[in-house]
Amino acid sequence: MAGVASCTQLPRLRALAAQAAPSPGFRFTDVTSQAGIQFEHNSGAFGGKFLPETLGSGCAFLDYDRDGWQDILLINGTDWPGHKKRRTTLRLYHNNGNGTFTDVTSRAGLDVEMYGMGVAVGDYNNDGFPDILITCVGQNRLFRNTGRGTFVDVTNGSGLGKREGFSTSALWFDYDRDGLLDLFVCNYVKWSPEHDVFCSLDGKHKSYCTPEAYRGATCWLFHNRGDGTFEDVTAASGIFDSSSKSLGVALFDEDQNGWPDLLVANDTQPNKLYRNQHNGTFKDSAVEAGIAFSSEGKARAGMGVDVADFDNSGTPGVAITNFDNEMIGLYRLNGKTFEDIAPQSGVGIASRNSLGFGCAFFDVNLDGWLDFAVANGHIDETVRNIRGNVGYAQPPQLFLNLGKGIFREVAAEVGGSFDQPKVGRGLAYADFDRDGDLDLLLTTNNGPAYLYRNDQLGGNRSIRFRLVGTKSNRDGIGAMVRVFAGGLTQSRLVKGGSSYLSQSELPVTFGLEKRDRVDRVVIDWPSGRTEEYKNLAAGRCYECTEGKGIVPQDGY
Amino acid sequence: MSRPSAPERSPTLGLLLGLLITLSAVLAYSAYITWQVTGLRKLQTELVDRNRKDSLQLLRIQNDLNLLAVAMRDMVSSDEPYPLTAWSAQFQRIRTDLDDAMRLEAGFAATSRTPEQSAFLTGSFTQFWDAVDRIFALARDGKEKEAREQIQLSLQERQAALSTAVARLLVQNSENEEQAGQRIVRIYDRVQRQVYVFLAATLLAILLNGLSVIRWNRRLFTRLAEVSERRSELAQKLIATQESTLRYISRELHDEFGQILTAVGSMLRRAGTHAPEGSSLRADLQEVLQIVQTTLESVRSLSQALHPVMLDEAGLESTLDWYIPTIERQTGIAISYEKQGAAFAVDGSAGVHVYRVLQEALNNVARHSGAKQAWVRLRFLADALELEVEDHGVGFAERPNKHGIGLVAMRERSELMGGQIVFSRPAEGGTLVHLDVPREKVESYGKEDHSVAGG
Numbered sequence A: 001m002a003g004v005a006s007c008t009q010l011p012r013l014r015a016l017a018a019q020a021a022p023s024p025g026f027r028f029t030d031v032t033s034q035a036g037i038q039f040e041h042n043s044g045a046f047g048g049k050f051l052p053e054t055l056g057s058g059c060a061f062l063d064y065d066r067d068g069w070q071d072i073l074l075i076n077g078t079d080w081p082g083h084k085k086r087r088t089t090l091r092l093y094h095n096n097g098n099g100t101f102t103d104v105t106s107r108a109g110l111d112v113e114m115y116g117m118g119v120a121v122g123d124y125n126n127d128g129f130p131d132i133l134i135t136c137v138g139q140n141r142l143f144r145n146t147g148r149g150t151f152v153d154v155t156n157g158s159g160l161g162k163r164e165g166f167s168t169s170a171l172w173f174d175y176d177r178d179g180l181l182d183l184f185v186c187n188y189v190k191w192s193p194e195h196d197v198f199c200s201l202d203g204k205h206k207s208y209c210t211p212e213a214y215r216g217a218t219c220w221l222f223h224n225r226g227d228g229t230f231e232d233v234t235a236a237s238g239i240f241d242s243s244s245k246s247l248g249v250a251l252f253d254e255d256q257n258g259w260p261d262l263l264v265a266n267d268t269q270p271n272k273l274y275r276n277q278h279n280g281t282f283k284d285s286a287v288e289a290g291i292a293f294s295s296e297g298k299a300r301a302g303m304g305v306d307v308a309d310f311d312n313s314g315t316p317g318v319a320i321t322n323f324d325n326e327m328i329g330l331y332r333l334n335g336k337t338f339e340d341i342a343p344q345s346g347v348g349i350a351s352r353n354s355l356g357f358g359c360a361f362f363d364v365n366l367d368g369w370l371d372f373a374v375a376n377g378h379i380d381e382t383v384r385n386i387r388g389n390v391g392y393a394q395p396p397q398l399f400l401n402l403g404k405g406i407f408r409e410v411a412a413e414v415g416g417s418f419d420q421p422k423v424g425r426g427l428a429y430a431d432f433d434r435d436g437d438l439d440l441l442l443t444t445n446n447g448p449a450y451l452y453r454n455d456q457l458g459g460n461r462s463i464r465f466r467l468v469g470t471k472s473n474r475d476g477i478g479a480m481v482r483v484f485a486g487g488l489t490q491s492r493l494v495k496g497g498s499s500y501l502s503q504s505e506l507p508v509t510f511g512l513e514k515r516d517r518v519d520r521v522v523i524d525w526p527s528g529r530t531e532e533y534k535n536l537a538a539g540r541c542y543e544c545t546e547g548k549g550i551v552p553q554d555g556y
Numbered sequence B: 001m002s003r004p005s006a007p008e009r010s011p012t013l014g015l016l017l018g019l020l021i022t023l024s025a026v027l028a029y030s031a032y033i034t035w036q037v038t039g040l041r042k043l044q045t046e047l048v049d050r051n052r053k054d055s056l057q058l059l060r061i062q063n064d065l066n067l068l069a070v071a072m073r074d075m076v077s078s079d080e081p082y083p084l085t086a087w088s089a090q091f092q093r094i095r096t097d098l099d100d101a102m103r104l105e106a107g108f109a110a111t112s113r114t115p116e117q118s119a120f121l122t123g124s125f126t127q128f129w130d131a132v133d134r135i136f137a138l139a140r141d142g143k144e145k146e147a148r149e150q151i152q153l154s155l156q157e158r159q160a161a162l163s164t165a166v167a168r169l170l171v172q173n174s175e176n177e178e179q180a181g182q183r184i185v186r187i188y189d190r191v192q193r194q195v196y197v198f199l200a201a202t203l204l205a206i207l208l209n210g211l212s213v214i215r216w217n218r219r220l221f222t223r224l225a226e227v228s229e230r231r232s233e234l235a236q237k238l239i240a241t242q243e244s245t246l247r248y249i250s251r252e253l254h255d256e257f258g259q260i261l262t263a264v265g266s267m268l269r270r271a272g273t274h275a276p277e278g279s280s281l282r283a284d285l286q287e288v289l290q291i292v293q294t295t296l297e298s299v300r301s302l303s304q305a306l307h308p309v310m311l312d313e314a315g316l317e318s319t320l321d322w323y324i325p326t327i328e329r330q331t332g333i334a335i336s337y338e339k340q341g342a343a344f345a346v347d348g349s350a351g352v353h354v355y356r357v358l359q360e361a362l363n364n365v366a367r368h369s370g371a372k373q374a375w376v377r378l379r380f381l382a383d384a385l386e387l388e389v390e391d392h393g394v395g396f397a398e399r400p401n402k403h404g405i406g407l408v409a410m411r412e413r414s415e416l417m418g419g420q421i422v423f424s425r426p427a428e429g430g431t432l433v434h435l436d437v438p439r440e441k442v443e444s445y446g447k448e449d450h451s452v453a454g455g
Helices: A002-020 B012-077 B084-108 B115-140 B144-274 B280-306 B309-314 B316-331 B348-369 B405-416 B439-448
Strands: A026-030 A059-062 A071-074 A091-095 A101-103 A116-122 A131-139 A141-145 A151-153 A164-173 A182-187 A220-224 A230-232 A246-252 A261-266 A272-276 A282-284 A305-308 A317-320 A329-334 A337-340 A356-362 A371-376 A397-401 A407-409 A424-430 A439-444 A449-456 A461-468 A480-485 A488-493 A508-513 A517-524 A530-537 A541-545 A549-552 B334-340 B373-380 B384-391 B420-424 B431-438
Touching: A059 A116, A059 A424, A059 A439, A116 A182, A131 A182, A182 A246, A246 A317, A261 A305, A282 B084, A305 A356, A305 A488, A317 A356, A371 A439, A461 A480, A461 A517, A480 A508, A488 A508, A530 A541, A530 A549, B012 B084, B012 B144, B084 B115, B084 B144, B115 B144, B144 B280, B144 B309, B144 B348, B144 B405, B280 B309, B309 B316, B309 B348, B316 B334, B316 B348, B316 B373, B348 B373, B348 B384, B348 B405, B348 B431, B348 B439, B384 B439, B405 B420, B405 B431, B431 B439
Parallel strands: A116 A164, A164 A246, A246 A305, A356 A424, A461 A541, B334 B373
Antiparallel strands: A026 A449, A059 A071, A071 A091, A091 A101, A116 A131, A131 A141, A131 A164, A141 A151, A164 A182, A182 A220, A220 A230, A246 A261, A261 A272, A272 A282, A305 A317, A317 A329, A329 A337, A356 A371, A371 A397, A371 A424, A397 A407, A424 A439, A439 A449, A461 A508, A480 A488, A480 A517, A517 A530, A541 A549, B373 B384, B384 B431, B420 B431
């Protein structure tokens, strides 16, 4: 009897212990240099205080050579024309599978100079190898993966060329569900070095302008024709909006009808929720959904965005990072509208004095509840002179999900000097060491990138799924994976984009605590097909090929 | 003393009237304040808040108009690779927001706005959207250039006109708000002034009421004093009359009847000597003589009882020495009599009063207490004379007839002497009568010997 009683009380006791005892159940180790990643972002800053300097840049996890190990792509800027001192390019690091990486940028043909901002990875030609779109100040670049460890710049041939902009985040998704990934690109404002506006805080020295100084710029939507070319459907799809100042975009299925919707975080402009109208067009429903403005009705400085089922309700929740003095927006679907629960969740108060950029929901301690990481950093080096409690470099934050919509910030407790202040921008996660838990990649403005290895301390397990679409797009982007394991129901959408200028790995990871099996996995493919698998062992990755079944991998 | 006492009017009515006036003033003031506050609230919610909300909606409209202006600028600048129709969704979004804002604004619009103004605003917007629809129709027909010209020629102008109209309404709202603000200040000023007036009036009413109460109280006390004085006078007269009457009767009994009876006795004794020894006449005479003797003693005893001559001749102390064994004998109550202190002369009427108090107290013991023992204590203190009569029988509280005339008389006598009489219940039960007369009163009173002796 005593044993039964203690068993039934165990989850409660554990929850209490989790709240009382600060041990988060995992540890971060800064493995940047031991992994061989020596990257320094070049914003091109020379004193001219050009607006793009303070905003870059992003990063991505991708398995470009399909060896099962997640590689790293770090986006970089360049020196401005007329101020050229050095040559800097993005960096592609190949994962050697032993905890180290090799810089293969040149070998891969990616040592191309451009003022890069963000990245979107997707297999747009369904050849099984991920292709890369780099968003830039100026011309964006599309690199097709040859499958032989190299990339080819197909920007002009694909129809994406001859188009200057100030692009930021981007993502691949199949909005018309034709099995081909289409491309969505955010643009910030209409800016060029020639039209730079002189802004000043003290009236003497130039400072970075806020976006109010510039005209907005529409986001772009490119339809994949399937022949390697793209058609600009921005206007036809109803995406066009010349007032937008977009920095982040996330893919989700807000109305859970299988048609992908988009959430765009706008800076000082209302956020946009583009609802898929199932006919190749979108309708902005952000105002009706209650996500366009803050609860006070103010358009906030939206930066990064992520969407996930963080309360395991089966419905998507949203996080949007904002400026300092503005809380992170943490939204939960309440009926048909979103409700900002940031203030009562513990995320709002903790984010009041930080300027958030990259952000991601991921289950860092594999307890079955999505936690939330934020890369923080101000845009103005002199901010401390104006606001004493706000620094230029700011600690990243890691919010542990305690369930019931409550989060606890644990950045200072996870080790690896994770909470050292940084001028954070991009943020992405992946299980780069294939130990079943998710590691973090964080980029900084005009500074290094950081790779944090995650090691579980409590013996929590996970199960991972890598989706391969056949009728659906090859990456399975837009597929909904739901896992049922011992009373725990979780869902993940296979998606690119999210965060800020960055992209996390495409395989999905479910934390299972100590469970060794999952009862059921249901996959809703973008093609409309639903597949279900039962009784899968935890502790490994499964490759799910649409219509062909599931193959357990050797370990994660 | 002999002031004519006209029948006085009762103060209750006046006091009630004062109270009523004060309460009415408070009520009236509360009502007034409530009315003013309600007015203020009305002004604030209906005018100021409404105005503010209206201004917010006007700002929203203004903002939407600015968005339209920016969009039109983008359309005209043609630095986008998109056809003009691309902007239709953006225009539609703005229009949705504008319609919503216009609807809300119409609800909040200040009452000062004329129907013409409202009609002009609505009409202008309708014309604007008609123009927008025409331009998008042109764009859809591929007449981009013409559409752009129309934007520049008509749409931007209309937008500017609308913007000006909205700006004017905002200015008007601002002016309204300012006026409302001034009105609020005036109301506050008025209320403040009236608060002072009311406070002064209330203070005055309370003052008048208070003064009136004081006046009535003083009159009441004067009358009370008069009544008390008269009553005391009456009591003194009564007691004096009683005492003089008793003294007279006592003297008459002693002197007249005493002498007569003594003479009758002598005559009988003489006649007896003339009667033959052993004769029945002699025996009868002897018997009559006995009766006369007894009557004489009774008369003397009655005379003493009515007014002990001893008091006048030998003083209080000696009288008590005589009286207490006498009453002990008469009533059968054992009386412990103790004297303390150096005796001083208690003369005249004071002696009579003390004696009478003692007499009444012992009468009460005999008649009502049912006690078989009593204690009498006479104390000659340095500054006072004290007399105590104590019994442990049935106390005052248990007696059916609590306040006999005797007690009243005792009190009166005490007061006549300027003394104090207290009736209390000793720990053992029964009654303790404590008379306390200041020495100088006893003496002076005794010396003056006015009312009682003079009768």
